[in-house]
Amino acid sequence: MAGQRIDGTLVANSVKDIVREAVSELKKESIEPCLATILVGDDPASAIYVKNKQKACTEVGITTKDHKLPSSFSQKEMNVLIDLLNRDNSVHGILVQIPLPGQLNEFAITSRISPVKDVDCLTPFNIGLLVSNRAILKPCTPSGIIELFDYYKIDLAGKNAVIVNRSNLVGKPLYNLMLERDATVTTCHSKTRNLKEHCQRADIVITAIGDRSKFVLTADMIKDGAIVIDVGTTRLDGRLVGDVDYENVIKKASYVTPVPGGVGPMTIAMLLKNTVTAASISKGFVPDS
Numbered sequence: 001m002a003g004q005r006i007d008g009t010l011v012a013n014s015v016k017d018i019v020r021e022a023v024s025e026l027k028k029e030s031i032e033p034c035l036a037t038i039l040v041g042d043d044p045a046s047a048i049y050v051k052n053k054q055k056a057c058t059e060v061g062i063t064t065k066d067h068k069l070p071s072s073f074s075q076k077e078m079n080v081l082i083d084l085l086n087r088d089n090s091v092h093g094i095l096v097q098i099p100l101p102g103q104l105n106e107f108a109i110t111s112r113i114s115p116v117k118d119v120d121c122l123t124p125f126n127i128g129l130l131v132s133n134r135a136i137l138k139p140c141t142p143s144g145i146i147e148l149f150d151y152y153k154i155d156l157a158g159k160n161a162v163i164v165n166r167s168n169l170v171g172k173p174l175y176n177l178m179l180e181r182d183a184t185v186t187t188c189h190s191k192t193r194n195l196k197e198h199c200q201r202a203d204i205v206i207t208a209i210g211d212r213s214k215f216v217l218t219a220d221m222i223k224d225g226a227i228v229i230d231v232g233t234t235r236l237d238g239r240l241v242g243d244v245d246y247e248n249v250i251k252k253a254s255y256v257t258p259v260p261g262g263v264g265p266m267t268i269a270m271l272l273k274n275t276v277t278a279a280s281i282s283k284g285f286v287p288d289s
């Protein structure tokens with residue numbers, strides 16, 4: 001029997017409904033949740049990502065402040081802008097679209113964001129809280145994946161999970177969030193030996209590579225009934241695709257996320273959720289988790 005398609009758009013819409021409700025509650029308290037976006041340069045893909053995030057904000061009533069900057073923008077100018085936004089009480093979340101041009105130090109810039117406005121969870125302070133299971137603002141893509149598991153009532157306790165990615169954005173924070181849910185987590189990367197065997201042993205495979213010339217997760221690489229989460233995004237013959245051979249993998253797996261319509265919408269939904277949480281924090285309200 002074929003596995004079930006995990007509908008990221010459906011789950012993202014349910015998160016957006018909750019966010020919309022929270023926004024209207026905050027507005028009753030005279031708080032207008034606001035996300036400041038920073039885009040440097042003219043990379044078309046980054047421009048689309050930022051535009052989609054701004055559009056999603058508008059849909060749920062979150063205001064955005066757009067900062068579109070030339071590719072020559074300097075580190076000094078960026079420091080001034082971040083400091084300004086950190087002090088601006090009308091701004092609750094700050095999003096710096098990555099990657100940045102070479103003259104800008106990504107780590108220095110994201111570390112400079114006030115932790116209470118760090119809606120991407122990239123500051124060392126928030127990463128520390130994440131590792132200690134105490135994060136309030138959790139990284140968007142990994143927490144979106146956890147939200148998918150919860151929606152589909154997939155219990156992670158005791159499951160063997162393999163994450164094929166070790167980036168700061170995806171693999172490392174996801175490792176922590178899945179460990180928190182009592183999964184036994186293995187992180188794989190480009191130097192991992194016997195990657196196929198790792199995947200074949202896993203109850204859950206999460207792949208985030210985004211280059212099909214390097215890696216495609218095929219049906220022979222998973223065990224029967226495995227749960228497969230495809231984070232990777234790349235273009236193939238003009239179409240957006242992931243890392244997974246979806247048509248064949250879903251015949252063997254129990255659940256699979258499609259690309260598009262899987263993890264992507266969740267990343268945006270969790271950004272909205274974090275912005276509302278950050279706005280709540282500004283009012284002195286600290287949620288339980």
Ligand SMILES: NC(=O)c1ccc[n+]([C@@H]2O[C@H](COP(=O)([O-])OP(=O)(O)OC[C@H]3O[C@@H](n4cnc5c(N)ncnc54)[C@H](OP(=O)(O)O)[C@@H]3O)[C@@H](O)[C@H]2O)c1
Pocket residue numbers: 141164165166167168169170171188189190191192195208209210211214215231232233234263264265267
């Ligand atoms: N849908 C979404 O919302 C969303 C969000 C974030 C990212 N993404 C997508 O996810 C993908 C990864 O993003 P990222 O920012 O994490 O990229 P990244 O920093 O380039 O990470 C890619 C990871 O893939 C590993 N890798 C590369 N080739 C491999 C191979 N042959 N075998 C095993 N592992 C291999 C790399 O290993 P090394 O560390 O050893 O180099 C690295 O850990 C991209 O396609 C991106 O667009 C999607």
